[in-house]
């Protein structure tokens with residue numbers, strides 16, 4: 138088994154938990170209003186702020202720096218999505234949830250101390266966005282007719298072939314880490330999933346406000 142395969146296998150239960158959390162299930166099930174998508178994106182704006190600052194810190198690192206692909210950068214897209222959802226004063230309208238603050242704090246902490254733990258966070262978010270994140274993009278289009286701003290976070294227009302990109306990324310994962318670093322990367326990726334689940338759980342607390350009323354015949 139390659140390291141990328143072990144990583145995928147070891148994080149599969151965490152992936153299932155994230156993927157089947159009640160907020161994501163309701164979101165993908167078409168039960169929630171556009172405000173739920175906006176709320177999720179607003180939290181991701183803070184997460185990617187921390188992640189992309191960490192990437193700048195790691196850019197020249199001999200191993201972690203190899204994972205800093207500029208074509209992944211999400212903040213410019215998220216800023217446009219925020220303006221679409223919250224208007225020109227969006228920066229005053231959005232706030233990180235405590236669960237989001239904890240996730241950002243962990244990203245900042247590992248960016249200062251551990252290249253492989255930084256890559257664990259990088260892997261967990263970006264590879265997920267390129268794969269499963271696309272399910273959210275499709276829902277935004279089909280349920281709410283949103284294809285441009287509002288969904289730009291899910292559009293990787295600088296990555297012509299996502300499967301090829303994922304293969305290259307996995308190849309890189311397979312080549313650069315020592316066994317001890319591999320172990321640490323796996324544990325941190327599971328932790329990254331837990332942070333994501335914590336955000337979904339917090340957002341689920343607001344689900345009654347997002348719930349679309351059942352259609353009346």
Ligand code: HEM
Nearest residue numbers: 144145155156161260261262264265268269270272330333
């Ligand atoms: C919205 C619900 C989700 C769906 C439908 C979904 C679906 C998928 C699918 C089908 C793949 C496999 C793609 C492939 O074979 O290359 C995948 C991979 C992945 N997903 Fe998700 N996912 C979801 C949520 C998440 C979340 C919330 C995260 C983490 C925050 C995540 C992280 C990942 C990662 C890291 C991979 C790459 C695994 C690997 O190949 O090593 N996913 N997802």
